[in-house]
Amino acid sequence: MEYNEEEFLMLSGLQHFLFCRRQWALIQIENQWADNLRTVDGALIHQNAHDSGFRESRGDRVIVRGMKVFSRTLGVSGQCDVLEFIRSDDGIPLEGREGLWRPYPVEYKRGSPNSQSGDTLQLCGQAMCLEEMLCCSIPEGALYFHEIRQRKVVQFTEELRQKVRDSLLEMHDLYRRGHTPKGKPTKSCNACSMKELCLPKLMNKRSVMEYLRQGMGDGT
Numbered sequence: 001m002e003y004n005e006e007e008f009l010m011l012s013g014l015q016h017f018l019f020c021r022r023q024w025a026l027i028q029i030e031n032q033w034a035d036n037l038r039t040v041d042g043a044l045i046h047q048n049a050h051d052s053g054f055r056e057s058r059g060d061r062v063i064v065r066g067m068k069v070f071s072r073t074l075g076v077s078g079q080c081d082v083l084e085f086i087r088s089d090d091g092i093p094l095e096g097r098e099g100l101w102r103p104y105p106v107e108y109k110r111g112s113p114n115s116q117s118g119d120t121l122q123l124c125g126q127a128m129c130l131e132e133m134l135c136c137s138i139p140e141g142a143l144y145f146h147e148i149r150q151r152k153v154v155q156f157t158e159e160l161r162q163k164v165r166d167s168l169l170e171m172h173d174l175y176r177r178g179h180t181p182k183g184k185p186t187k188s189c190n191a192c193s194m195k196e197l198c199l200p201k202l203m204n205k206r207s208v209m210e211y212l213r214q215g216m217g218d219g220t
Contacts, residue, residue: 003075009171011069011078011125014164017171018118022183022198024171029180060087062094062101069129074168080126082106082144092136103130105141112147119143121167124160 009028016024026032056063062085070077084104085091091100107123120143127138142151154160174181183189183198192198 002072003172005070005077007075007172008070008077009075009168009175011076011129012122013076013171014125014167015118015122017167018121019188020183020192021174021181023192025174025180026198028171029175029178061085062097069126069133071129071132073132074125074128074165075172076125076129076168078126078129080105080130081108083130090137092134103127103134103136103138105130105138106144106151107141108144108146110146112145113143113152120154120160121164123154124156125164125168127156128161128164 013024013028016027055065064083064085065081067080067083068077069080082105084106085094085101086104087099088102089100091102094101105123105126107119107126109119123141123143127141130136131138138156140153140155142153144151189198
């Protein structure tokens with residue numbers, strides 16, 4: 001199956017989706033958004049990383065920023081923060097350069113490593129897009145954490161790739177149906193910029209209809 005461009009979802013949505021399906025739906029389906037300190041700080045960090053005019057050579061490494069990627073198979077499009085091409089015998093040819101070069105995506109993140117985040121999922125999605133576009137194999141990439149100034153290498157295992165596929169299938173299904181899932185309040189809600197739009201505490205309350213029915217019943 002292949003998706004048309006009109007059906008493409010945002011690749012960055014993978015991170016939102018894993019964090020909270022309701023948050024993703026509010027952004028992608030209902031076109032709602034709200035900033036807080038974390039999101040503004042993260043946006044500032046990504047400004048330089050998305051400078052598509054940036055290109056640098058460092059010996060056996062060519063570095064580009066803000067490269068646009070897409071996949072008709074997955075039905076997504078987005079940008080790589082940083083894409084490094086490393087000279088390698090199992091790489092691909094680059095116009096104007098001798099030898100072969102292996103793509104190596106690097107995603108910039110504001111904080112520190114968190115196993116519960118969708119960072120690795122988003123990075124793997126970028127690699128899968130690049131593999132489809134460039135007809136190559138990309139076994140690994142890296143997450144760069146601005147808070148600790150360190151990289152974390154991510155192996156693109158088959159398990160991780162399948163999680164990307166499964167997540168995107170569910171995302172496309174929700175988008176087609178225009179369905180925003182209910183949220184389950186957690187401690188993470190307090191740090192979410194969408195808290196005032198989502199109103200997670202109301203998820204555990206009675207519905208307005210239930211409230212009115214009870215009120216009408218009591219008055220008879």
